[in-house]
Amino acid sequence: MTLLELRDVAVTYRSAAGDVPAVRGVSLGLAEGEALGVAGESGSGKSTLAMSLLRLLPRDALVSGEILLDGEDVLTMSWGRLRAVRWASASLIFQGAQHALNPVRRIGDQIAEPLRVHGIATGAAARRRTAELLEQVGLPAWRARSYPHELSGGQRQRVMIAMALACSPRLIVADEPTTALDVMIQAQVLSLIRSLIAEHGIGLVMISHDLSVLAATCDRLAVMYAGRVVESGPSHEVFGDAGHPYSRALAEAFPTVGDPASRMAPRGLGGDPPDPAHPPTGCSFHPRCPVSLVSCASEPVELWPVGRTKTGRTEVGRAEAGGAEAGRAAAGRSEVAHTAACVHVRVHEETR
Numbered sequence: 001m002t003l004l005e006l007r008d009v010a011v012t013y014r015s016a017a018g019d020v021p022a023v024r025g026v027s028l029g030l031a032e033g034e035a036l037g038v039a040g041e042s043g044s045g046k047s048t049l050a051m052s053l054l055r056l057l058p059r060d061a062l063v064s065g066e067i068l069l070d071g072e073d074v075l076t077m078s079w080g081r082l083r084a085v086r087w088a089s090a091s092l093i094f095q096g097a098q099h100a101l102n103p104v105r106r107i108g109d110q111i112a113e114p115l116r117v118h119g120i121a122t123g124a125a126a127r128r129r130t131a132e133l134l135e136q137v138g139l140p141a142w143r144a145r146s147y148p149h150e151l152s153g154g155q156r157q158r159v160m161i162a163m164a165l166a167c168s169p170r171l172i173v174a175d176e177p178t179t180a181l182d183v184m185i186q187a188q189v190l191s192l193i194r195s196l197i198a199e200h201g202i203g204l205v206m207i208s209h210d211l212s213v214l215a216a217t218c219d220r221l222a223v224m225y226a227g228r229v230v231e232s233g234p235s236h237e238v239f240g241d242a243g244h245p246y247s248r249a250l251a252e253a254f255p256t257v258g259d260p261a262s263r264m265a266p267r268g269l270g271g272d273p274p275d276p277a278h279p280p281t282g283c284s285f286h287p288r289c290p291v292s293l294v295s296c297a298s299e300p301v302e303l304w305p306v307g308r309t310k311t312g313r314t315e316v317g318r319a320e321a322g323g324a325e326a327g328r329a330a331a332g333r334s335e336v337a338h339t340a341a342c343v344h345v346r347v348h349e350e351t352r
């Protein structure tokens with residue numbers, strides 16, 4: 001069953017220097033208990049998309065489209081309803097979240113806060129639930145009496161995960177949840193997130209610039225470039241056999257988790273990400289694309305079916321036309337490979 005559905009979501013920030021269209025026409029779906037990774041370079045609009053899911057954007061940001069959580073549009077619900085939905089239905093683990101803990105309050109009190117605010121448990125019941133949550137994230141129950149400065153960065157991030165789980169949400173949005181942690185702790189926290197969402201059947205939207213981390217954690221991946229989803233599909237296909245030249249470059253830019261050989265030669269992406277306030281004409285990726293043609297600078301953007309969810313519903317994303325022609329020009333490749341390399345959004349027929 002569909003838990004979350006984004007339909008043509010667009011976000012534009014207003015600034016003194018002009019409008020910044022940070023997210024442009026994103027349509028994605030997430031089934032119950034499914035994990036979706038959203039990847040892209042800095043400035044591609046990942047965090048903006050994550051924040052929009054819980055309507056946490058600055059008030060002056062212009063948001064359009066629909067964000068349906070269990071069929072209810074987050075963008076149009078009342079503030080009262082939105083407060084109930086945050087934490088109770090959907091919660092957020094954000095970038096560097098472990099620094100967000102209140103330094104002068106005990107861990108247990110902070111974990112119990114959402115339980116109290118949402119009327120789920122108080123007093124002894126809240127203490128029992130807090131102990132249970134600490135144990136679920138691999139910390140001893142006595143840590144409830146600790147202050148944040150008595151914990152390591154990884155332990156603090158575990159506390160944030162416990163807080164996100166407190167009200168038994170159906171969806172967790174995790175924005176770069178392990179970025180501030182060292183590699184060993186990162187792997188432990190990722191494996192914890194993976195096992196908890198599987199155990200509790202929670203849907204996960206995880207944001208990262210690192211496609212390999214997402215591929216190791218998520219069932220499906222969506223790759224963003226200049227505010228658009230340029231490719232989405234099952235993780236093994238998008239990471240292992242990407243259709244869009246940008247997804248390929250992103251996959252090659254990071255070592256594969258668990259493959260030491262790939263650490264030896266991570267290939268960087270050439271050029272800089274575009275300025276979202278002034279995206280390139282035609283295909284946004286064309287100035288950096290290894291297979292672009294002159295026409296890629298002017299070809300219009302078209303709607304293209306990009307995948308099928310578990311429920312069989314077809315997702316619609318935006319394809320950047322012009323790629324097909326570029327593909328035909330790629331010397332020595334078969335027609336199928338041309339299409340795979342250059343139809344900028346591939347059609348993934350998921351058969352699960």
Ligand SMILES: Nc1ncnc2c1ncn2[C@@H]1O[C@H](COP(=O)(O)OP(=O)(O)OP(=O)(O)O)[C@@H](O)[C@H]1O
Pocket residue numbers: 013014015020022040041042043044045046047048049058209276277
């Ligand atoms: N409050 C804001 N006002 C104006 N522009 C903003 C605001 N927040 C983000 N932006 C701009 O929107 C674009 C997308 O930013 P966003 O943070 O969503 O990207 P990102 O992919 O998450 O990048 P990062 O990984 O660096 O966080 C960027 O150009 C950013 O400068």
